[in-house]
Amino acid sequence: MNADAPPTTRPDTDAPALRLQLVHAAYDRTPVLEGVTGSLLPGRSLALIGPNGAGKSTLIKAILGLVPLTGGSIEVLGHRPEVARSDVAYVPQADILDSTFPVSVLDVVLMGRYRAIGWLRRPRLADRQRARAALDAVGLADLAARRFGLLSGGQRQRVLLARAIAQQARLLLLDEPFNGVDATSTELILSILSRLRADGVAVVMSTHDLSIAHLACDDACLLNRRQVAFGSLDSALTPELLRETYGPSAVQLVAGSSIVTTD
């Protein structure tokens, strides 16, 4: 089989969904990522943790093949990032989207099918059914016809998650998925993510909320331009490593767990 062919069949579950080897990236010769190394197995979830400007979103872009690497390599589902893209879903923060934009909830979910549908053609019945099923999975089937911008922040985030489900991605990249999300939606998003992981979907999310990382993730990557730690939550989220990531004054121990006080 041609190594560059898009992955259409399920790989054996032992192969990592994501493999990062000494990843270096730079903007205009200023290094923004240095020496990120680690891997993520299918069905597992990785938290990217670090202060603003630490390179979390650069790493997500690099996994999408949108940032040229100055060193190292990234393998996504056994392929180069550009080749694997159709099996990778990016979920932006819901609040960056224009809430006055004239699209319905179902329209947004259908966008996850656009690459599969192709140019010129309109979504077919099968695409609509898949989009409705995805909306059902995030508990928003009854709001399909509502304008996207009329939903709450948490509901919008769930719609974007439904879009990723409709895309049938095997690797999910989420940008701060719990920002501005109410408690009900947080619960729902957590359970949706764990269901996806049970189906073998790998998840990468940037966050600066350590409690969310504990609830939603198995592994963590601590970033402050260079990689501070990459491994299981317990091994990565230690007070020492967090201080190294955020600076000594930013991390406090409260009731035995670490709290990051500034970002």
Add this chain to the structure above:
Amino acid sequence: MFDIVLAPLRVAYMRRALAECVLLSMLGGMVGVHVVLRRLAFLTDAVQHAVLPGIAIAFVTGTSLLAGAALGALAAVVALVVLGWAHVDRDAAQAVIIATFVAVAVVIVSRRRGYQADLTALLFGRVLTVRRDELVQTAIVVVVSALVLAVTHKELVLLAFDRPSAIAFGYRVDVLDAVLYALVAASVVAAVRSVGTVLVVAFLVTPAATARVMIDRVGPMFVLAALLGTIASWIGLAVSYDASINHGMRLAAGATVVLLMTLVFVVVVATRSIVGRRRHVLVAAS
């Protein structure tokens, strides 16, 4: 009243003017809605000024105004794309382009004498003297735009709504941007002869902006925008025709049409905000 509306149909040049306005309304429906969705009115504005030097050169050299305008539009799009690559702020890029192109146009035109009538027509349009071959040119622009939008419509909407995801999906967003810029440029060039450089933006964008206020779905928005443009065109042409024939009052046709478009926009926005407020009051009272 009925007679006023039907009167333009009895005169050949008014029929051509109406046909031209309907074609441009279709362009305004298709391209204008995308312009509004992408908040690209600034681009239309930049292109509208950018066609000036090309047209000025066409004057001086006696070549086709359309070719001159197309050249100017092309130059503007290229300038915008290049400035975009150089990470120049969009507002700044627009300001630079407009200032430069207007200055160039003034320099070129100031070297000529006796062009005032033509230049007036250019600034404010001459929809009443549209020729058959010019109608055909406009129709070609409409058809080509429709074909291009048929291929790229849903991707352009995705790009307007959620640019980061469009990039993540692997779309060449720079190519999609260029496609839309080219459509805007082509529309401006097509419309500039009839409504003039000053009114092009209003003609292409106002009906779309009105439709945007009235409905929440992109599909019907195209139809409604084209319809609003057509209605405003018809009534505008009829009113200006009636005023000049029966009342000896000169009303510039293109400008009258644009004023009607603006009137519809204002009425719709006002109605929306009054109705919306009443609805809020009712909700609050219940």
